[in-house]
Amino acid sequence: MRVVVDLNRCQGYAQCAFLAPDVFAMHGEEALLYDAQPDDAHRADVLRAVAACPVRAITVEGAGGRWTADRVGASDGA
Amino acid sequence: MALDGSLERLRREGHIVVVGASLAGLRAAETLREEGFTGTLTMIGDEPHEPYDRPPLSKQVLLGLVPVDRTALPRRRAIDARWRLGVAATALDMAAKRVTLADGTSVEYDRLLIATGVRSRPWPNELEAGLDGVFVLRTTDDAARLVHRLRAGPRRVLVIGAGFTGSEIASVCRERELPVTVAERGPAPLVGALGGVIGEVAAELQHQYGVDLRCGVMVTGLEGDGAGRLRRAHFSDGDALDAEVAVVALGATRNTEWLAGSGLAAGPRGIACDAGCRAFDVRGIVSDDVFVAGDVARSPHPLFGYQFLSLEHWGNAVAQAEVAAHNMISPGERRRPHLWTPYFWSAQFGRNIKSVGVPNMADQILVSQGSLSEHRFTAVYGYQGRVIAAVTFDQAKWLEFYQRQIERAAPFPLPFTTVDRRTEGMRPVPAGFPDPSVPSHGPEVTVSGHSPTDQRVTFTPA
Numbered sequence: 001m002r003v004v005v006d007l008n009r010c011q012g013y014a015q016c017a018f019l020a021p022d023v024f025a026m027h028g029e030e031a032l033l034y035d036a037q038p039d040d041a042h043r044a045d046v047l048r049a050v051a052a053c054p055v056r057a058i059t060v061e062g063a064g065g066r067w068t069a070d071r072v073g074a075s076d077g078a
Numbered sequence: 079m080a081l082d083g084s085l086e087r088l089r090r091e092g093h094i095v096v097v098g099a100s101l102a103g104l105r106a107a108e109t110l111r112e113e114g115f116t117g118t119l120t121m122i123g124d125e126p127h128e129p130y131d132r133p134p135l136s137k138q139v140l141l142g143l144v145p146v147d148r149t150a151l152p153r154r155r156a157i158d159a160r161w162r163l164g165v166a167a168t169a170l171d172m173a174a175k176r177v178t179l180a181d182g183t184s185v186e187y188d189r190l191l192i193a194t195g196v197r198s199r200p201w202p203n204e205l206e207a208g209l210d211g212v213f214v215l216r217t218t219d220d221a222a223r224l225v226h227r228l229r230a231g232p233r234r235v236l237v238i239g240a241g242f243t244g245s246e247i248a249s250v251c252r253e254r255e256l257p258v259t260v261a262e263r264g265p266a267p268l269v270g271a272l273g274g275v276i277g278e279v280a281a282e283l284q285h286q287y288g289v290d291l292r293c294g295v296m297v298t299g300l301e302g303d304g305a306g307r308l309r310r311a312h313f314s315d316g317d318a319l320d321a322e323v324a325v326v327a328l329g330a331t332r333n334t335e336w337l338a339g340s341g342l343a344a345g346p347r348g349i350a351c352d353a354g355c356r357a358f359d360v361r362g363i364v365s366d367d368v369f370v371a372g373d374v375a376r377s378p379h380p381l382f383g384y385q386f387l388s389l390e391h392w393g394n395a396v397a398q399a400e401v402a403a404h405n406m407i408s409p410g411e412r413r414r415p416h417l418w419t420p421y422f423w424s425a426q427f428g429r430n431i432k433s434v435g436v437p438n439m440a441d442q443i444l445v446s447q448g449s450l451s452e453h454r455f456t457a458v459y460g461y462q463g464r465v466i467a468a469v470t471f472d473q474a475k476w477l478e479f480y481q482r483q484i485e486r487a488a489p490f491p492l493p494f495t496t497v498d499r500r501t502e503g504m505r506p507v508p509a510g511f512p513d514p515s516v517p518s519h520g521p522e523v524t525v526s527g528h529s530p531t532d533q534r535v536t537f538t539p540a
Contacts, residue, residue: 002150002151002153003152004151007133007392008392008421008422010474011475012472012475024358025143027137027428028425028428028430030429030430030473030474031425031430032146033134033137033138033143033144033425034134035138035143035148036131036134036144036148036149036150037148048536053239057290061152
């Protein structure tokens, strides 16, 4: 599976690092590092992380995933 | 004008060619399909890989936490494209509406999107650049070579240039417990992008993490041994340093050479386009067939005096690609401007650095929250009495508030108090940006062009 985090949007709440620790990890107090192509075995954890992210910064491709990262700072409507 | 016959035909059966198969090119292609383009779509990319994400390369990939071949970008949707990967575009004929490729073939288009991005500026001496042990970091192949060498445990790594990429590489080296020297021509790390006040903080962090930081010096030569391996570096202050690895992090150069002679307004500082992403030709007239998005674009931003901004930012590539794609298949009155407020992040030395706005336009800076000495703060940048940018170190949650201040041109200094304001944040001080006419690794954001308010032109190093 494929994952991307909009790190402009991420504010370091670390919910993903608790829910899918094999995929997301805090580096220092606020910076997030993650595996962009985790094994499918982690899919359920990753989807929980997507749902729990307070700023909806995580996007997953494919089943159960959908594009959720809105543009940051764009003032034009979609 | 409603959808006239020709636009309707374009949307149904036209041929759109996207040159550049990275973040901006991919997101544009997805947007074209999302918005109903059913014609032929061709994606041309000089790298052999499918679109992948670059920011992890200097962070989790270099740290060895994630394999180098595992940063492919997720797809929003199927784009049903003809992919021409591993073959660069070499020429554009605007009259014939044709792109020529490196393998001698050519592709004709009805509309063209140029998203060729940037590449690492190489070490200027070709012989020295070719030494075994001299690297740049931009592509996944670059990352694979560098991570392989770091894993072998070199006795010392030299990083040339202390912009964001150079600083992130140095940070990774220290986490890998490798001895690292950073050489920076300017007075401090990150000074071109964030100014001297924040540059001081960046320097403190590098010292704290054990980097041998040398500012105000240039690397004048790289010396190899008999087998062509890097052995030593020489500095402008006369010093020399033994190093097995040198990473050249002197900023980026825009991939516009293939457009020479095409008649497009393309040069070392990018391709000029309007806020609707339509490319200017050399006469200053916008094209209706050729669009630009991502790092290679320079476009005027109303918030910043209509100056042409050229942004090497992940979020800008996404937002501009979406606008360009929408405008490529929309009639005039439905076109949208690219009004993205510049936003970027960097993770280094245990800190999360984020920025909004255009810091290097600023004349003054004020630490509005937290403290520089704690390396955890929010700094606001002012330009001629208005808020123009903000930077946080481990305080990302406040940044959105400052984005709103920038977007409504709030007065600087802010006429109200802020949470966790310290005595150091009571008075603005000069932001400390170096003279942009002096060559350096180059700021992340270059600001140039005519401003209708003061007709001032700011030149930045190419």
